Amino acid sequence: MSAITELGYVTIGVSDIAAWDDFARQILGVEVVRPEDSSIRYLRMDYWHHRIKLVEDASDDVLVTGLRVAGVLEFRDMAKRLGDAGVAVRIGSQAEARARQVLEVMFLEDPNGYAIEIFHGPLVQYNLPFLPGRRMHGGFKTVAGGFGHMMQNRRASFDDIHAFYTLLGLRGGVEYIIPLPHLPEPVELMFLHCNERQHTLAFGGPAEKRVNHIMFEVERIEDVGLAYDLVKQAGIPVIIEPGSHANDQMYSFYLKNPSGFMSEIGWGGRQPTGQSEYYQGDAFGHAPVMSNMKGFMVPA
Numbered sequence: 001m002s003a004i005t006e007l008g009y010v011t012i013g014v015s016d017i018a019a020w021d022d023f024a025r026q027i028l029g030v031e032v033v034r035p036e037d038s039s040i041r042y043l044r045m046d047y048w049h050h051r052i053k054l055v056e057d058a059s060d061d062v063l064v065t066g067l068r069v070a071g072v073l074e075f076r077d078m079a080k081r082l083g084d085a086g087v088a089v090r091i092g093s094q095a096e097a098r099a100r101q102v103l104e105v106m107f108l109e110d111p112n113g114y115a116i117e118i119f120h121g122p123l124v125q126y127n128l129p130f131l132p133g134r135r136m137h138g139g140f141k142t143v144a145g146g147f148g149h150m151m152q153n154r155r156a157s158f159d160d161i162h163a164f165y166t167l168l169g170l171r172g173g174v175e176y177i178i179p180l181p182h183l184p185e186p187v188e189l190m191f192l193h194c195n196e197r198q199h200t201l202a203f204g205g206p207a208e209k210r211v212n213h214i215m216f217e218v219e220r221i222e223d224v225g226l227a228y229d230l231v232k233q234a235g236i237p238v239i240i241e242p243g244s245h246a247n248d249q250m251y252s253f254y255l256k257n258p259s260g261f262m263s264e265i266g267w268g269g270r271q272p273t274g275q276s277e278y279y280q281g282d283a284f285g286h287a288p289v290m291s292n293m294k295g296f297m298v299p300a
């Protein structure tokens with residue numbers, strides 16, 4: 001059976017692309033590629049042509065989630081399964097695939113109404129090794145688990161979201177039920193995985209924006225510390241102080257990016273355990289910076 005194998009890429013609409021140029025290079029440490037069209041940037045983290053596409057757009061939000069399947073047979077099988085399940089799918093033209101630097105792409109929406117692109121065959125540029133935007137101790141950990149994970153706010157029910165992503169081959173469920181003194185109901189967060197990364201997609205509560213945060217994992221703990229120092233020196237708001245999550249056991253912190261949502265930089269995440277568990281809090285740290293928390297859900 002075909003299944004999603006990784007979070008391949010995301011497209012983000014950004015209102016201030018010049019601010020993202022500096023942020024991406026100097027803070028995240030990714031490589032910024034500027035194509036002829038000056039309203040676009042490609043962010044590289046490994047040999048792939050890109051992992052993030054920035055487009056000038058007032059939304060300051062994620063526009064597209066790009067989910068990979070293994071190859072042409074899995075692509076055909078996935079299209080058929082989605083069609084049989086009544087999901088509206090459009091197979092992209094060759095020009096649409098080439099514009100995304102993939103061999104084939106299909107377009108659909110998840111139950112939240114969020115745009116999804118399922119693809120196979122990304123352009124991998126072994127002739128262009130990753131060039132960090134600034135000094136780094138190591139690289140980004142992308143090979144076995146996609147380029148990272150993304151938490152989104154939900155507009156549909158957890159049941160509908162779970163049913164849809166299960167159809168795509170992801171597994172998981174609610175992993176955090178967090179009682180908060182100022183809220184009548186505990187906050188529930190859902191986590192879904194498809195590879196060696198403990199979660200690839202996560203869903204929180206309802207909110208105005210689609211995206212809550214995107215996580216990049218680095219190969220060395222020193223790069224979490226270095227990024228934290230650079231964030232502090234640049235006066236960029238930290239939203240969640242360093243700490244370790246209970247579910248993926250990632251040591252990470254969260255900062256506010258130029259589009260106003262969170263970037264998480266982490267190290268040392270574990271693989272899925274294969275059995276469901278739930279948690280009421282993290283292992284240590286991850287204290288929210290209350291003065292910077294306005295507009296943010298409880299993240300994970």
Ligand SMILES: [Fe+2]
Pocket residue numbers: 149151213215264300
């Ligand atoms: Fe996260």
